[in-house]
Amino acid sequence: NTFGLIQIGLILLCTTTTSSFQCNHLPLQQRKVIENSLQLLDRMGKKFPQQCLREKKSFRFPEQVLKPRQKESVKIAIEEIFQHIFYIFSKNLTLAAWDGTALQQFQNGLYQQIERLEACVIKKQTHYFRSKEVNRLKLKKYFQKIDCFLKDKQHNLCSWEISRAEMRRCLQLIDKVIRKL
Amino acid sequence: GQTNLKSPQDLQVYVVNTNFTLRWNYTGNDTNVTFSAEYRFEDFTTDEMEWKELPGCQNVTHTECDFSSAITEYYDNHHVRIRAERREEVSPWSSIFEMTPYVIAQISPPGIELQSINGVIKIKVSPPEANQVQKMWIDDLSFKYNLVIWENSSNAEFRNQSIFPTDIIDDLAPDTTYCLKVQATYPSDSKEGLFSPIHCVKTTRKAVNVLFCATNVSVLALNMQFHLHWNNQYKQLVSYNVQYLIGYLKKLYDDYSVKWLSVPGCENITDTQCNFSSIITTTSGLFYLRVQAMSEYNKSCLSNEVKVDPLVTNEIGPPGLKVDISDVLLHIQISPPGGSENEVMRDHYDLSYRVLYWKNSSNNEEEIKMKEIKQTIGTISDLAPSTLYCVKVQAFSKAYNKSSHFSKEECVKTPGDKILPLIILATFVTALIAVLLVATPLVFVLYQAYNKIKYVFFPSCQPPLNIEGFGGQFFNSPYLSTTEEAIENCSIIEAIITEVNQIDFKDYKHSKQSSRDSGNYSNDDDTSGSKVSEETLEKEIV
Numbered sequence: 110n111t112f113g114l115i116q117i118g119l120i121l122l123c124t125t126t127t128s129s130f131q132c133n134h135l136p137l138q139q140r141k142v143i144e145n146s147l148q149l150l151d152r153m154g155k156k157f158p159q160q161c162l163r164e165k166k167s168f169r170f171p172e173q174v175l176k177p178r179q180k181e182s183v184k185i186a187i188e189e190i191f192q193h194i195f196y197i198f199s200k201n202l203t204l205a206a207w208d209g210t211a212l213q214q215f216q217n218g219l220y221q222q223i224e225r226l227e228a229c230v231i232k233k234q235t236h237y238f239r240s241k242e243v244n245r246l247k248l249k250k251y252f253q254k255i256d257c258f259l260k261d262k263q264h265n266l267c268s269w270e271i272s273r274a275e276m277r278r279c280l281q282l283i284d285k286v287i288r289k290l
Numbered sequence: 291g292q293t294n295l296k297s298p299q300d301l302q303v304y305v306v307n308t309n310f311t312l313r314w315n316y317t318g319n320d321t322n323v324t325f326s327a328e329y330r331f332e333d334f335t336t337d338e339m340e341w342k343e344l345p346g347c348q349n350v351t352h353t354e355c356d357f358s359s360a361i362t363e364y365y366d367n368h369h370v371r372i373r374a375e376r377r378e379e380v381s382p383w384s385s386i387f388e389m390t391p392y393v394i395a396q397i398s399p400p401g402i403e404l405q406s407i408n409g410v411i412k413i414k415v416s417p418p419e420a421n422q423v424q425k426m427w428i429d430d431l432s433f434k435y436n437l438v439i440w441e442n443s444s445n446a447e448f449r450n451q452s453i454f455p456t457d458i459i460d461d462l463a464p465d466t467t468y469c470l471k472v473q474a475t476y477p478s479d480s481k482e483g484l485f486s487p488i489h490c491v492k493t494t495r496k497a498v499n500v501l502f503c504a505t506n507v508s509v510l511a512l513n514m515q516f517h518l519h520w521n522n523q524y525k526q527l528v529s530y531n532v533q534y535l536i537g538y539l540k541k542l543y544d545d546y547s548v549k550w551l552s553v554p555g556c557e558n559i560t561d562t563q564c565n566f567s568s569i570i571t572t573t574s575g576l577f578y579l580r581v582q583a584m585s586e587y588n589k590s591c592l593s594n595e596v597k598v599d600p601l602v603t604n605e606i607g608p609p610g611l612k613v614d615i616s617d618v619l620l621h622i623q624i625s626p627p628g629g630s631e632n633e634v635m636r637d638h639y640d641l642s643y644r645v646l647y648w649k650n651s652s653n654n655e656e657e658i659k660m661k662e663i664k665q666t667i668g669t670i671s672d673l674a675p676s677t678l679y680c681v682k683v684q685a686f687s688k689a690y691n692k693s694s695h696f697s698k699e700e701c702v703k704t705p706g707d708k709i710l711p712l713i714i715l716a717t718f719v720t721a722l723i724a725v726l727l728v729a730t731p732l733v734f735v736l737y738q739a740y741n742k743i744k745y746v747f748f749p750s751c752q753p754p755l756n757i758e759g760f761g762g763q764f765f766n767s768p769y770l771s772t773t774e775e776a777i778e779n780c781s782i783i784e785a786i787i788t789e790v791n792q793i794d795f796k797d798y799k800h801s802k803q804s805s806r807d808s809g810n811y812s813n814d815d816d817t818s819g820s821k822v823s824e825e826t827l828e829k830e831i832v
Contacts, residue, residue: 111461134689141638145574189478196429199542213536217575220538221599224576227434227477246365246392249428253365256428 149215153207161267171247193252195219205269295381305395327372364391397483409496411459442467503591504581511604513628532556537576606694620670639687676706
């Protein structure tokens with residue numbers, strides 16, 4: 110049993126050491142995750158329903174979050190966005206009636222990337238720029254708005270479709286930024 | 291308001307989840323003194339920054355108050371101030387306390403449910419604000435739970451462990467009491483929540499029927515072909531069922547134990563290995579795998595879980611290599627690992643290739659040179675002619691810090707220089723001509739010298755045969771001193787007689803001494819006759 114523990118410990122150690130090497134290549138992985146996520150978002154449901162157009166709301170994504178000159182802040186901001194999107198899509202989706210497999214793959218992809226970053230974040234906590242907190246709070250506010258919107262509409266079809274379109278727009282913005290990194 | 295009353299000092303806001311508590315100090319005379327607070331927050335939608343009464347902190351007698359109902363914007367900057375009041379008197383406002391609720395908020399302890407079965411502890415964690423409508427921590431999926439566990443004995447070691455909302459704590463000693471506590475953390479915000487109260491539980495004995503469980507469960511993956519291997523020490527017949535779980539389900543608070551699925555093709559098998567490539571439909575996503583062993587008594591046992599991150603777990607196989615030579619350029623053609631149709635690896639690993647090449651000489655190994663290329667074709671140009679070069683290549687991924695084994699060595703010889711033979715030929719011909727030019731006169735000179743020498747020492751002329759008694763003296767060289775040789779005059783005389791015209795005269799005295807008998811002379815004593823004939827002959831010749 111101790112041998113099993115040693116094995117697990119070694120595997121964990123190897124996993125953490127390999128993931129710490131991936132910190133430098135986060136943009137490449139993030140790009141792949143975003144590409145994949147966009148494809149799956151499209152595959153999940155059909156075209157945006159016409160009847161939901163009048164319910165459309167402007168959430169005002171804080172684009173300045175993706176603009177700072179420091180690459181590190183942008184990378185961490187992107188990881189936070191993944192975490193928020195992961196959270197939103199874990200809610201009650203029965204009324205949305207989307208493709209379950211595509212949704213599962215979408216969530217799994219985001220989760221994989223979040224796990225990978227955790228090692229990097231722990232290492233880089235000392236470099237974390239507190240001055241960018243204002244931007245991070247704006248980001249949290251943005252996702253809070255979407256969450257409240259979904260709750261108010263009781264997670265009906267239109268609220269989900271509007272949220273999905275909003276997330277799509279958000280990921281496309283990140284995609285543009287990450288290609289420049 | 292009078293200025294006799296002192297204003298409160300050292301304002302502090304204490305926040306746990308959405309519970310806001312304001313605390314302060316009051317150093318003045320606190321008899322019949324009440325306190326009232328005001329607040330304002332920066333709302334950028336309205337440009338208002340007006341002070342409002344803080345509900346829950348009006349006319350309070352103690353030096354603390356709860357104003358949770360007032361705050362709704364957790365991400366905005368708030369200002370709070372307070373003053374003391376006594377009847378008509380009011381103190382000046384205290385200094386403003388500035389805060390952003392989210393930033394100073396603390397995470398309350400999570401809920402814990404424990405179950406001790408089978409020598410392990412099953413733990414179920416519920417998030418800090420479970421079942422609350424108004425939440426500070428909206429994203430409860432981003433919590434990372436930190437478990438601290440120790441044996442309930444003196445000088446026990448504390449063990450820190452990160453756990454999922456539903457998790458199993460194994461590697462514990464059976465029949466032992468353990469105590470534990472859990473805190474929720476937000477790693478990205480560097481927040482560590484408050485610890486739960488300590489829970490103590492005793493582990494049971496381990497079930498006996500663990501003999502037939504699958505052990506040493508490991509994954510071997512090459513070129514995106516994933517195989518699960520395990521061992522079993524049990525001698526009797528055991529059947530296996532390999533199950534997988536989609537990774538992200540562990541992050542949710544729902545019970546995922548019912549969400550394990552069977553790997554197609556690995557149900558009810560007796561082999562201790564399984565190819566689960568079919569479930570790895572995409573490289574994005576983690577998976578967990580486990581083996582369920584079923585004994586003949588219909589008892590089942592679950593093995594440990596293995597986590598599979600497809601691109602991290604997978605090993606890159608060696609690429610194929612073909613070399614071609616032309617002049618002094620070596621052309622390399624690499625076939626990517628997994629075949630040209632396997633685009634997954636190329637896409638996600640961002641593969642590059644490391645080419646090693648060296649001169650394969652009979653003496654000790656030459657320096658190995660390296661070249662890194664991104665494409666599957668490349669050329670090496672700094673080669674020496676007429677040399678045997680060997681090449682091998684490996685694929686590597688910088689992003690994932692992975693490299694494959696090297697391909698087989700391919701050796702090829704560079705062609706010789708075309709110009710060199712011509713140079714050699716020209717040099718040879720020139721040398722030949724030069725040698726001939728020098729050698730011919732030399733030979734000629736030598737030949738002449740040889741002739742002269744031969745002429746001196748061994749002249750080719752001979753005296754006529756009919757000259758008698760000229761003995762050997764005639765054949766001595768006129769230039770060299772004669773040696774007194776005892777020459778047989780008889781033979782000379784014969785020569786004189788036989789070859790008449792060629793003989794030089796010598797002193798005929800020698801002929802007298804000759805003791806040889808020739809046919810023309812008789813053996814009588816009368817020799818005068820012969821003398822006379824000799825003399826006449828001499829005169830005639832002369």
